Amino acid sequence: MNWTDERVEMLKKLWSEGLSASQIATQLxxxxxxxxxxKVHRLKLSARGRTSSAQPRVKKTVTTTTVKATVRPTRPVTMTVGANALATQFDAEPIARQVMRPQENVVIPISRKLTLIQLTERTCKWPNGDPLSEEFNFCGNEAGENGPYCGYHSKVAYQPVSERRRAR
Structure with a gap:
């Protein structure tokens, strides 16, 4: 389908009248x-007319006058409807977050500060620091039978599924 000048003019007219893209496609x-x-975006058609069924959503107009201590509508007073949602009052107390602690006392091991070349199958491979710096090293303490980390770093690295779900 080619966009002829007549079809583009019809598109502009229908768009300014407030028709939807589906309605315009049907008519064209x-x-x-x-x-x-x-095509609307390429033509940069941003201003749209409103259809008769559409109602403005941004502002409401309230009019009032005073006659013998009775309030009657006469002059427009503009009130915003949607922007008040951003002015939220926070009266509630902040929710305390639950801190998960290990069930047993865990002693943080002193790192042996091994380099990559010094690691064996029995040493903890927990990285310490930035891998790009010269001070980078590994924990190096004795690793457990079930993984690459010592007891402390295993508890940090592997959390039970039930605790991970509660943390969310």
Whole structure:
């Protein structure tokens, strides 16, 4: 389908009248809703008219007058409707987060500060520091039978599934 000058003018007219892209595609025929949206963006058509069923969502107008201590509508007073949602009051106390602690006392081991070349199958491979710095090293303490880390670093690295779900 080619966009002729007549079809582009019809598109501009229908867009300014507030028709949806689907309605415009139906009236033009031979063109999809997405093609209409793409052409509208390429033409940079941003201003739209409102259809009769659409109502403004931004502002409400309230009019009031005073006659013998009775309030009656006369002059417009503009009130915003949607922007007040950003002015939230926080009266509630902050929620305390639960801190998970190990069930037994765990002593943090003093790192042996081994380099990559010094590691064996029986040493803890927990990295310490930035791998790009010269001070980078590994824990190096004796690793357990079940993994690459010592007892302390195993508890840090591997959390039971039930604790991970509660932390979310």
């Amino acid at each position: 025929g031979g063109v999809s809703r997405n093609a209409v949206i793409g």
